[in-house]
Amino acid sequence: xxxxxxxxxxxxxxxxxxxxxxxxxxxxxxxxxxxxxxxxxxxxxxxxxxxxxxxxxxxxxxxxxxxxxxxxxxxxxxxxxxxxxxxxxxxxxxxxxxxxxxxxxxxxxxxxxxxxxxxxxxxxxxxxxxxxxxxxxxxxxxxxxxxxxxxxxxxxxxxxxxxxxxxxxxxxxxxxxxxxxxxxxxxxxxxxxxxxxxxxxxxxxxxxxxxxxxxxxxxxxxxxxxxxxxxxxxxxxxxxxxxxxxxxxxxxxxxxxxxxxxxxxxxxxxxxxxxxxxxxxxxxxxxxxxxxxxxxxxxxxxxxxxxxxxxxxxxxxxxxxxxxxxxxxxxxxxxxxxxxxxxxxxxxxxxxxxxxxxxxxxxxxxxxxxxxxxxxxxxxxxxxxxxxxxxxxxxxxxxxxxxxxxxx
Amino acid sequence: xxxxxxxxxxxxxxxxxxxxxxxxxxxxxxxxxxxxxxxxxxxxxxxxxxxxxxxxxxxxxxxxxxxxxxxxxxxxxxxxxxxxxxxxxxxxxxxxxxxxxxxxxxxxxxxxxxxxxxxxxxxxxxxxxxxxxxxxxxxxxxxxxxxxxxxxxxxxxxxxxxxxxxxxxxxxxxxxxxxxxxxxxxxxxxxxxxxxxxxxxxxxxxxxxxxxxxxxxxxxxxxxxxxxxxxxxxxxxxxxxxxxxxxxxxxxxxxxxxxxxxxxxxxxxxxxxxxxxxxxxxxxxxxxxxxxxxxxxxxxxxxxxxxxxxxxxxxxxxxxxxxxxxxxxxxxxxxxxxxxxxxxxxxxxxxxxxxxxxxxxxxxxxxxxxxxxxxxxxxxxxxxxxxxxxxxxxxxxxxxxxxxxxxx
Numbered sequence: 001x002x003x004x005x006x007x008x009x010x011x012x013x014x015x016x017x018x019x020x021x022x023x024x025x026x027x028x029x030x031x032x033x034x035x036x037x038x039x040x041x042x043x044x045x046x047x048x049x050x051x052x053x054x055x056x057x058x059x060x061x062x063x064x065x066x067x068x069x070x071x072x073x074x075x076x077x078x079x080x081x082x083x084x085x086x087x088x089x090x091x092x093x094x095x096x097x098x099x100x101x102x103x104x105x106x107x108x109x110x111x112x113x114x115x116x117x118x119x120x121x122x123x124x125x126x127x128x129x130x131x132x133x134x135x136x137x138x139x140x141x142x143x144x145x146x147x148x149x150x151x152x153x154x155x156x157x158x159x160x161x162x163x164x165x166x167x168x169x170x171x172x173x174x175x176x177x178x179x180x181x182x183x184x185x186x187x188x189x190x191x192x193x194x195x196x197x198x199x200x201x202x203x204x205x206x207x208x209x210x211x212x213x214x215x216x217x218x219x220x221x222x223x224x225x226x227x228x229x230x231x232x233x234x235x236x237x238x239x240x241x242x243x244x245x246x247x248x249x250x251x252x253x254x255x256x257x258x259x260x261x262x263x264x265x266x267x268x269x270x271x272x273x274x275x276x277x278x279x280x281x282x283x284x285x286x287x288x289x290x291x292x293x294x295x296x297x298x299x300x301x302x303x304x305x306x307x308x309x310x311x312x313x314x315x316x317x318x319x320x321x322x323x324x325x326x327x328x329x330x331x332x333x334x335x336x337x338x339x340x341x342x343x344x345x346x347x348x349x350x351x352x353x354x355x356x357x358x359x360x361x362x363x364x365x366x367x368x369x370x371x372x373x374x375x376x377x378x379x380x381x382x383x384x385x386x387x388x389x390x391x392x393x394x395x396x397x398x399x400x401x402x403x404x405x406x407x408x
Numbered sequence: 409x410x411x412x413x414x415x416x417x418x419x420x421x422x423x424x425x426x427x428x429x430x431x432x433x434x435x436x437x438x439x440x441x442x443x444x445x446x447x448x449x450x451x452x453x454x455x456x457x458x459x460x461x462x463x464x465x466x467x468x469x470x471x472x473x474x475x476x477x478x479x480x481x482x483x484x485x486x487x488x489x490x491x492x493x494x495x496x497x498x499x500x501x502x503x504x505x506x507x508x509x510x511x512x513x514x515x516x517x518x519x520x521x522x523x524x525x526x527x528x529x530x531x532x533x534x535x536x537x538x539x540x541x542x543x544x545x546x547x548x549x550x551x552x553x554x555x556x557x558x559x560x561x562x563x564x565x566x567x568x569x570x571x572x573x574x575x576x577x578x579x580x581x582x583x584x585x586x587x588x589x590x591x592x593x594x595x596x597x598x599x600x601x602x603x604x605x606x607x608x609x610x611x612x613x614x615x616x617x618x619x620x621x622x623x624x625x626x627x628x629x630x631x632x633x634x635x636x637x638x639x640x641x642x643x644x645x646x647x648x649x650x651x652x653x654x655x656x657x658x659x660x661x662x663x664x665x666x667x668x669x670x671x672x673x674x675x676x677x678x679x680x681x682x683x684x685x686x687x688x689x690x691x692x693x694x695x696x697x698x699x700x701x702x703x704x705x706x707x708x709x710x711x712x713x714x715x716x717x718x719x720x721x722x723x724x725x726x727x728x729x730x731x732x733x734x735x736x737x738x739x740x741x742x743x744x745x746x747x748x749x750x751x752x753x754x755x756x757x758x759x760x761x762x763x764x765x766x767x768x769x770x771x772x773x774x775x776x777x778x779x780x781x782x783x784x785x786x787x788x789x790x791x792x793x794x795x796x797x798x799x800x801x802x803x804x805x806x807x808x809x810x811x812x813x814x815x816x
Contacts, residue, residue, distance in 0.1 A: 013578055162803055393603075395567060
């Protein structure tokens with residue numbers, strides 16, 4: 001009897017997660033080892049609630065192509081940490097649907113679910129496999145060279161910064177622009193915002209990542225110095241920058257809300273620094289919070305990112321065919337010039353709950369060698385434009401899986 | 409003796425203003441009536457300061473193509489209202505450079521400069537002509553069917569809203585998203601953000617334009633009602649929405665700064681409404697301020713907008729050749745299906761200091777006939793993608809006029 005597969009998506013949205021889902025679906029169809037392809041609505045929450053749907057209406061080439069070009073999560077998402085008492089319930093539902101392999105696509109927290117669920121099933125001698133497929137715009141998963149979704153967000157930040165630079169320098173007036181970029185604990189995305197400078201340009205003059213302690217005095221001093229020689233100063237600042245004591249910059253002015261994994265909900269370091277510059281320097285100042293666009297702007301998706309995201313989904317099916325469980329798929333960079341990658345599977349314990357930060361060797365962002373290394377790392381990931389299938393109004397068509405199955 | 413021409417750019421940036429500048433340059437070269445093409449850095453401020461440069465190094469086909477695809481203002485901009493004592497100074501500089509025609513590209517305030525300067529020169533029997541070319545993302549200039557720059561911003565808003573919708577509805581959690589859109593006094597851009605709904609979609613359920621009094625109670629009531637039938641409510645709200653008393657919504661929480669034309673500097677209606685929903689409804693709520701991206705995101709430029717912007721620049725030169733002065737060029741829509749326009753010149757007095765608002769017949773945005781009319785008006789303007797010339801990193805190349813001439 002053939003087994004079925006189940007796909008779930010979890011964590012924050014990205015431009016590439018649906019592409020990985022399409023890769024899994026494509027390879028599962030081609031493998032001949034699996035019968036039905038099911039999707040869990042809202043990740044493990046959907047598994048717990050039995051919100052599981054048959055994905056066969058979405059397996060045509062046309063639907064898969066739409067899935068690849070659709071941002072965010074076609075099955076919905078969740079930020080659910082399974083409690084110890086919930087594993088048996090998950091197993092029960094997987095058994096009920098005859099699931100042989102559960103593919104879970106997500107970031108650090110989702111890999112914690114893959115780790116614990118696969119251990120639970122192994123301890124019970126269950127044949128059900130659990131395979132993790134990485135996804136996060138933050139690029140903060142260890143082992144893998146980079147994460148699916150990061151390249152598109154990095155491309156968005158590079159292009160957007162390029163445009164903001166032109167927008168900012170048009171008036172003959174001293175002004176400071178602070179661009180707040182996502183990345184709670186790691187500065188990968190902020191580095192992408194710094195690319196115009198790393199590639200030899202003037203802007204942004206300040207690039208602040210969470211890995212390097214933020215010093216307000218030094219920040220203001222750099223701005224003052226730059227304003228002596230030109231009108232415009234642009235700063236790319238991670239939402240997660242911290243003081244040397246480890247406190248988020250401007251923390252007292254922020255909301256302080258905490259998500260279910262205990263992460264402090266961040267917003268407003270840009271606004272905080274805007275007020276600081278306004279008070280201490282007094283020139284024109286604007287903060288720009290790029291907000292969700294940096295994770296959902298599929299119109300600027302990196303072709304490399306989407307192609308690789310499909311591929312890693314396909315390779316996840318091969319890992320399942322090989323009998324693996326409790327693993328996460330990773331990219332290994334095999335060459336910088338020409339850029340090439342290989343994909344393999346690693347024990348998810350090497351990834352779950354761990355964060356890959358910007359390495360210490362790169363902390364001096366004004367060093368020419370560091371700039372060159374950052375460019376060598378980032379530029380291949382943001383390469384290539386997509387040519388989405390559009391409707392008659394010129395807008396990319398999206399797949400509609402959930403609207404058929406959910407009324408609310 | 410041949411005359412020279414001078415081009416100045418003024419007001420806020422847009423994706424299309426450099427395209428109009430390119431159109432003027434192209435037609436002036438082809439006309440044979442003009443010798444040098446000069447550019448004033450920072451609009452009339454550059455004229456007053458004698459910051460005038462020869463644009464001949466930028467007249468090649470290659471440089472003009474880069475100019476068309478460069479956002480913001482290649483000559484820099486200003487927000488300068490000429491004082492009565494400054495007109496003679498402007499005339500003196502124009503005479504000194506042998507300028508026959510001064511092309512001024514800008515919005516409402518810039519057209520006030522065209523009006524007053526052309527009147528001043530006429531009264532002094534000066535042969536110097538002044539021609540206005542419209543530019544504003546706000547689409548708030550009268551007479552013209554639409555303004556250069558609006559189509560690209562509208563396209564950005566339509567695409568971005570499309571992506572925000574997908575990003576917002578992934579969690580099975582009640583949530584409200586408030587998208588703050590530019591438009592101080594007119595709701596044209598906000599209508600573009602509402603296109604997904606006008607075209608038959610669910611989102612955004614609320615579209616609030618400054619022309620229609622904003623009622624906080626009704627706003628909260630609509631959100632509560634919508635949350636009864638689905639998880640996600642999305643609101644497209646103009647930065648300039650006002651209460652029935654004419655006060656900006658949440659005015660007391662805003663900065664209150666005023667620009668040199670006396671306009672109140674707006675920011676934060678999104679944040680204000682976020683706090684309101686949080687306090688009164690208590691569900692998850694996020695505000696997104698699209699900020700400068702809606703005026704500088706040339707990667708989403710509308711081909712129709714850029715093509716027309718070049719054309720209106722070229723037609724401005726023809727109007728100059730025909731001896732006109734004190735006019736602004738306008739688009740006249742000659743047909744909706746197929747969409748066609750003609751370009752002619754009108755007395756700038758019909759435009760200067762006047763604002764074109766969303767017409768009263770469109771105030772009921774839930775009316776099917778109104779939705780259809782809005783789509784008929786907007787959809788042709790956002791049509792077509794550009795294929796920019798890119799560098800080896802995949803980013804569009806920009807023209808660099810000012811960097812050659814300015815050290816700060």
